Amino acid sequence: MSVPDFVDYYEILHLSPAATFDAIECMFRHQAKRYHPDAGATGCQEKFKRLVHAYNSLKDPEKRAAYDLTYERNRRDQKSLISGAESTADDYEVRHRMLSLFYAQRRRNMKQPGLGTVTVEELMKMPPELVDFHLWYFREKGWIQREPSGPFAITQTGVDEIESREAKRAEQLNERITFTPSVTRIQTDAPQNPALSKSSPMRGSIGTM
Numbered sequence: 001m002s003v004p005d006f007v008d009y010y011e012i013l014h015l016s017p018a019a020t021f022d023a024i025e026c027m028f029r030h031q032a033k034r035y036h037p038d039a040g041a042t043g044c045q046e047k048f049k050r051l052v053h054a055y056n057s058l059k060d061p062e063k064r065a066a067y068d069l070t071y072e073r074n075r076r077d078q079k080s081l082i083s084g085a086e087s088t089a090d091d092y093e094v095r096h097r098m099l100s101l102f103y104a105q106r107r108r109n110m111k112q113p114g115l116g117t118v119t120v121e122e123l124m125k126m127p128p129e130l131v132d133f134h135l136w137y138f139r140e141k142g143w144i145q146r147e148p149s150g151p152f153a154i155t156q157t158g159v160d161e162i163e164s165r166e167a168k169r170a171e172q173l174n175e176r177i178t179f180t181p182s183v184t185r186i187q188t189d190a191p192q193n194p195a196l197s198k199s200s201p202m203r204g205s206i207g208t209m
Helices: 021-035 045-059 061-086 088-108 117-124 128-141 156-177
Strands: 144-146 152-154
Touching (some): 045 061, 088 117, 088 152, 088 156, 128 152, 128 156
Antiparallel strands (some): 144 152
């Protein structure tokens, strides 16, 4: 049972996965009264069916044990999905490094320009499923293509892409290291103190003895 089609019985019954069998029984009876088709305004046949199915799956110890294994596996899958979503900010740099490998290989050996997926996994130190994702992206963009012998090799479009990126990086680097110092001039509108100016005439006279 995969993440998309997984049904959380504990959520349906408003229970913790650590709930006792007595708690399962009590909560089922409480909600069954509310959602039973004959309950009037609160009745809901669809919700009632879901409650019954969840209850029947959890009240039996063997069925619950089997379900709990699926439940934990689904939780791990969800955590992995969340973790993968949080790491997408690094994908641009990862793809840049990976495409650079294909660029370097074709530049180094035009007769054997391709790299196998296992080689890419080892060089990038990445799991196969993540490498497959980036290779799929490269193929969709037309940056790589599969060679007749099997490995993937960078295309002319891929070469243009990596060289364009490098040119942008160099331009950004030049912009960061270029520094034009500004000259700060201190100006004041206040008149100078006449007593401190050599050119100012002396005010008053010196008395005689």
